Amino acid sequence: MLTITHTHEAGTIIDGTAKGDGSAEILKANRWRWGRSIGAWFVPNSRDRLPQDHVITRTAAALEAAGFELAPLEIDRTSRSTAEVEAAKIARQADRVDALDAKADRKTANAETAWEKHERDVARLPEGGEPIKVGHHSEGRHRSAINKAHNSMRRSIDAHNDAEEAARRAEAAAATTDARYNSVTVANRIEKIGADIRRYERQIIADVYDSEKGYRPATDEQKAKRAAHYSPKLGELRDQLTYWEQVRADQIATGKATGYSRDTIAKGDAVKIRGHWVKVARVNAKTVSVETPYSWTDRAPYAEIQDHQPAAA
Template identity: 80%
Template sequence: MLTITHTHEAGTIIEGTAKGDGTAAILKANRWRWGRSISAWYVPNSRDRLPQHHVITRTAAALEAAGFELETLQLDMTTRSTAEVEAAKAERQAARVDALDAKAERKTSRANELWQKHERDVASLPEGGEPIKIGHHSERRHRNAIDKAHNSARRGIDALHEAEEAARRAEAAAHTTSARYNPVTVANRIEKIAADIRRWERQIDADVYDAETGYRPATEEQKAKRAAHYAPRLDEMRDQLAYWQQVRDDQIASGQATGYSPETVKKGDAVKIRGTWYKVARANAKTVSVETPYSWTDRSPWAEVQDHRAATSGS
C-alpha cells in the first residue's frame, strides 16, 4: 500500500515502498530521487513549495498501471511564511556546515595518520638509498619494503586530497547563507519574483483560444476560475516579495546595500560598478548605462552601483 504525501515543510514523499518491489524504476522515470537521510523517495525541489500536481498525478497513474495499490494522496496546501522558510533553510545549512566541518576534521586526522605510517615505512628502508641486491637473501624483503612505502605514500596522498576536498566543501557551505543574502542577489531575486507575479497575473486575464473563432477575451467566470486556481501560488510569491523587499530595505538602511535610482543619479554623474568608476550615459528605470572607451555603452542593474559622484558644474 503506497501513500504520496506533501507538506510545505517536508516536500513530496512516497511511503510504503520496499527495496526490490519494482517501484524504483517507475519513480526514477518520473524524476523522483531516493533520500538516504529520510529513507524515502521524494520529488526534488518540492520542499518549501506547493505540490507539483502534474508530477504527482503522473506518478500515481504509472504506479497504478503497474499494479501497485495507491492508498491516498495526502496533499497539504498550507504554506509557511517566507520568514519561516528562510529560518529553516539557515538552520539546515548550519547543521550541514557542522557536519562537513566534522567530516573534514576526520579526513585530516586520517590523512595525518596515514602519512605518519608512510614515514615509518620509509624509515624502515635501508639507509642511504642502498640498491637492491639481486639474488641476495635480502632482495625480497627489500622489494617488499619499497612496495610498502610506495603504497602507504599513495594512501596518504589520496587521504590528503580527500581531506582538502572536505575542507573546501565545508568552506563553501559556510558562505552559502551569506551569499543568498548578498545585496545584489537579493535585488535580483526581488526583480524575478515581481516579474513572475506579473506573468501569473496576466494569465488570469489572458485571451481564450477557440478552434472556430480564434482568440477571444476571457469571460468573467473564466477569469474568476483562473484567479482561484492561481491564488495559492500568487499568495506565496507575494509573501516572498514582501519578505525580500523588507530584507533589501533593511540592507539599504544599514548601509549594507545602496539604493541608487534615476531619482538620485543623472546623466554625466560618475558611478562605481564592480570597483571601477564610469561616467553615466543614461539613468534608466531599472539599469544605469555607462560610457566605455568604445562605441557602445554598458548597462548594469542599479543594485550593482556601489558609489556615486554628482557631476560638477561645467563638466
C-alpha cells in the same frame, strides 16, 4: 501499501517502497530521487513549495498500473510563511556546515595518520638508498619494504586530497547563506518574483482563443476560475516579495546595500560598479548605461552601483 504525501515543510515523499520491488524504476522515470538521509524517495525541489500535482498524479497512475497498491493521496496545501521557510533553510545550512566541518576534521586526521604511516615505512628502508641485492637473502624483504613505502605514499596523497576536498566543501557551505543574502542577489530576486507575479496576473485576464472568431476577451467567469486556480501561487509569491523587500530595506538602512535609482543618478555622474568608476551615459528604468572605451555602452542594474559622485563634484 505505498503512501504519497506532501507538506510544505517536507516536500513530496513516498513511503512503503522496498529495494527490488520494482518501484524504483517507475519513480526514476517520473524524476523522483532517493534521499539517503531521509530513507525515502522524494520529488526534487518540492520542499517549501506548493505540490506539483501533475508529477504526483502521473506517478500514482504509473504505480497503480504496475500493480502497486496506493493509499489515498495525502496532500497538504498549507504554505508556511517565507520567514519560516528562510529560517528553516538557514538552520539546515548551519547543520550541514557543522557536519562538513566535522568531516573535514576527520579527513585531516586520516591524512596525518596516513603520512605518519608512510614515514614509518620509509624509515624501514635501508639507509643511504642502498640498491636491492638481487639473489641475496635480503632481496624479498627489501622489495617488500619499497612496496609498502610506495603504497603508503599513495594512500597518504589520496587522504590529503580527500581532506582538501572536504575542507573546500565545508568552506563553500559556510558561504552559502551569505551568498543567498548578497545585496545584489536579493535585488535580483525581488525583480524575478515581481516578474512572476505580473506573469500570473496577465494569465488571469488573458484573451481566450476561439477557433471560429479568433482571440476574444475572457469572460468574468473564466477570469474568476483562473484567479482561483492561481490564487495559492500568487499568495506564495506575494509573501515572498514582501519578505525580500523588507530584507532589502533593512540592508539599505544598515549600509549593506545601496538604494540608487533613476531618481538619484543622472547623466554625466560617476558611479562605481564592480570596483571600477565609470561615467553615466544614460539612466533607464531598471538599469544605468555607462560609457566604455569603445563605441558602445554597458548596462548594469542599480543594485550593482557601489558608490556615486554627481557630475558637479
